[in-house]
Amino acid sequence: MFIELIATVFAGIACAGIALLLNILTGRRLPKWVVPVAAGAGMIAMTISNEYTWFQRTAERLPDGVEIAVTVDEQGWLRPWTKIWPYTKRFVAVDTGTARRNENLPGQRMADLYFFGRWSPVNMAPMLFDCEGRRSALLIDGAEFAADGSVANADWEAMPAGDPVLALVCGS
Numbered sequence: 001m002f003i004e005l006i007a008t009v010f011a012g013i014a015c016a017g018i019a020l021l022l023n024i025l026t027g028r029r030l031p032k033w034v035v036p037v038a039a040g041a042g043m044i045a046m047t048i049s050n051e052y053t054w055f056q057r058t059a060e061r062l063p064d065g066v067e068i069a070v071t072v073d074e075q076g077w078l079r080p081w082t083k084i085w086p087y088t089k090r091f092v093a094v095d096t097g098t099a100r101r102n103e104n105l106p107g108q109r110m111a112d113l114y115f116f117g118r119w120s121p122v123n124m125a126p127m128l129f130d131c132e133g134r135r136s137a138l139l140i141d142g143a144e145f146a147a148d149g150s151v152a153n154a155d156w157e158a159m160p161a162g163d164p165v166l167a168l169v170c171g172s
Helices: 002-025 034-060 164-171
Strands: 066-074 087-102 105-117 120-130 135-138
Touching (some): 002 034, 087 164, 105 164, 120 164
16 A cells, blocks of 8 residues: 555656646746646546556466455446446455365365455455355354364355355365
């Protein structure tokens, strides 16, 4: 976030410098407000650019085996351009490279889910999937493993058919 702030300030300085140079080249015929308006426009453009490129930059840095399952696009009236071109504000990635299976329960898989947000820290949650029953359970609170690998006290939730997270975990 700090680097983006610095980049935004330098974009404003660069655009102000270009406007100042254009003013000098035109014999100082441009109005005095051109330089601060150019600085503001440069900072706004840099901020918009950072919003729209955040998802791609973050997705490129994911390690091998971590695949994006769900993206959430954002639109808002405070940013009217997002009504035409929404940007990705959050996404869920599944670590399929370290997904685990239990030989005693072949229809179940356990995988780590990563929740990314534009201005949020990355959160990780281990989740158990019942591929045949199309349901899942977070393994955070109160879930205990029995000797055979089954999970007791799991809070199972039904998943819709075609859920992208379920498809990634159970398809691998």
